[in-house]
Each structure stands twice: as C-alpha cells, then as structure tokens.
Amino acid sequence: MPRGGLLDPQGQAVEHALHALGFGEVRQVHVGKHLVLRVEAPSPEEAAARARLMCDRLLANPVTEDYHLQVEVG
Amino acid sequence: MRRVAVVVFPGSNCDADALAAASAAGSEAYFVWHRDTALRQADVVILPGGFSYGDYLRSGAIARFAPVMAAVAAHARAGGPVLGICNGFQILCEAGLLPGALMGNAGLRFLSRPVRVRVEQPATPFTHLYEAGEELVVPVAHGDGRYVADPRTLAELEANAQVVWRYAGENPNGSANGIAGVANGLRNVVGIMPHPERRNAAVLGGDDGARVFLSMEARNATQHAAHVGDARGLGGGRVPGA
Numbered sequence: 191m192p193r194g195g196l197l198d199p200q201g202q203a204v205e206h207a208l209h210a211l212g213f214g215e216v217r218q219v220h221v222g223k224h225l226v227l228r229v230e231a232p233s234p235e236e237a238a239a240r241a242r243l244m245c246d247r248l249l250a251n252p253v254t255e256d257y258h259l260q261v262e263v264g
Numbered sequence: 265m266r267r268v269a270v271v272v273f274p275g276s277n278c279d280a281d282a283l284a285a286a287s288a289a290g291s292e293a294y295f296v297w298h299r300d301t302a303l304r305q306a307d308v309v310i311l312p313g314g315f316s317y318g319d320y321l322r323s324g325a326i327a328r329f330a331p332v333m334a335a336v337a338a339h340a341r342a343g344g345p346v347l348g349i350c351n352g353f354q355i356l357c358e359a360g361l362l363p364g365a366l367m368g369n370a371g372l373r374f375l376s377r378p379v380r381v382r383v384e385q386p387a388t389p390f391t392h393l394y395e396a397g398e399e400l401v402v403p404v405a406h407g408d409g410r411y412v413a414d415p416r417t418l419a420e421l422e423a424n425a426q427v428v429w430r431y432a433g434e435n436p437n438g439s440a441n442g443i444a445g446v447a448n449g450l451r452n453v454v455g456i457m458p459h460p461e462r463r464n465a466a467v468l469g470g471d472d473g474a475r476v477f478l479s480m481e482a483r484n485a486t487q488h489a490a491h492v493g494d495a496r497g498l499g500g501g502r503v504p505g506a
Binding site for chain 2: 192196197198199203248249251253254
C-alpha cells in the first residue's frame, strides 16, 4: 500500500469514479498490491518470519510502501 | 579513453543509445550482460533506460538482484562513477545506491516528450562540463518518474546539494521538489530520469545531453574509496506496523 502522506493518483482516480457513480460516502481510496504466496513452513510463526524477510528484501519498498502480512494455514 | 560498461538487463531498450552516446564522446564503451559478475575493468558504469524484467513488482525491484549488481555496488562503493538513466535511476534507488524512489507519474500517464531541466550540481562526473543553472531540453519517456523521499531525506539532499537536475518551468510527473536527478553523498553515483543519450547530436533535435558523456570521458578525478551503504532511507527507518 502506498505510504500515508504520499500522493496516490491511482487511488484518487478510483475515488473520483466512485463519486461519479453516486458513492458519495467514499472519503479516500488507496490502491496497492495483493500478493499471495504458498509456502512450506514448520509453523505459522516461522512462515510469518520468513515472509517478513521477503517483504523487507524484495516485496515492499520501505520508501514508498507499507505492508500488512497475514498467514493462513492451508 | 575511459572504459564504459553499459549493463544490459532483459527489457533494457536504451542500451544501444547509451553505448552510442558514450562512444560518440570518445569512450571505449561495451555491453555487460546482467548475468555477468565482472565489469571488465570499467572506469564508468551506465545502467540504461528500459523496462528491466518487465517492471514487474516495481520498476527496478527485480533488476537490483541481477548477478551483475554486486559488481556495480562494489564499483560504486569504491567511488567509481555510476550513471543510471530512467530505468537505471529506478534500479539504483531500489538497490539503495541512491536515496528515495520513483513512483507512478502524478498525472497517471506515460510521458514521452522533451522537457526542460536545469543543471543544479555541476560537481559530478557526469555534469562538470555544464554550468550551474544552465537549462537544457532533454526528452523524458517514463510512466514511473515521480521522485519521492521522506521529508528528512529531501532536506538532506537539498542541504548537501545532491540534487543534480531539476525540472524547469513545469514539473511533468509531480516529483518532490521538481527533482529530475540526484546523486549519492559522494556524488559518484548519479541518477537522471530524462534521457541525455537521446539528445547528443543536432540530428536528434539537439545536443543538450552530449556533455553528460563528454564530462564522463573528460573526467580525470581520482577515485576515493569510501563506504556508502544503503542510501534508500536516510531518514526512513523501519516500516511501522509491519
């Protein structure tokens, strides 16, 4: 997700489109990315720790993006 | 004659132009493939424009892990000159060799046209033949050209005179402080969003970009080894709530 405070022109464009469709209650839209990874790990905690490393090294850019991480056991 | 390595990634498309511009300036320019691990005694490294790895994930995000980038980082950390043009600039930011990052243009459109830029910092290996304040016309061709950095990093860039080029007149992509190009703290690593290699001869509509390559070739400065480190988040820090 774009970091708070940074201009999000894509989010603004979607927001304007929603307003034009009559969804006037929309106050703000942010457009980000949703990545789904299937991983093998001994525990959900270890999966989360590894995924956090992946986010920090490649998946998210700390200058421009914040990220949230969620582990589901499949 | 300076040895200039032009790195070719899958998806680079300004590599031949960069090589031609460096050759026209009198340098001995050659291509280095992204899988290579040696720069073959390069004096200067150029990361050219294009869409390396299809710009997947983020522009430059995957290219920064190409095998050749370890050698580029070592060259940069030893004080060797590195120029990143457009996608090359994005790669240098992703690699932490330059501060900040480049995001989607504020107007959401891909821009491909000449823009005016002002030379702010002639004291770099790529600009020393320009005058401070000189205005140039150079083309841009990018979708992700909006330079961003956190407020502290921006303040440091301005205080340390690391802004090398700034858009003059209009700010085409919404870059912070109108920044079109920056340098690292030692000013040996430089990134520029416009394409000087596309404006190095009258037949191309002008030669305002030629001195980038002539500066590089004429440079006789000694190289100082120093540790540069990760410049991405000078004032950044960890992601809160992550």
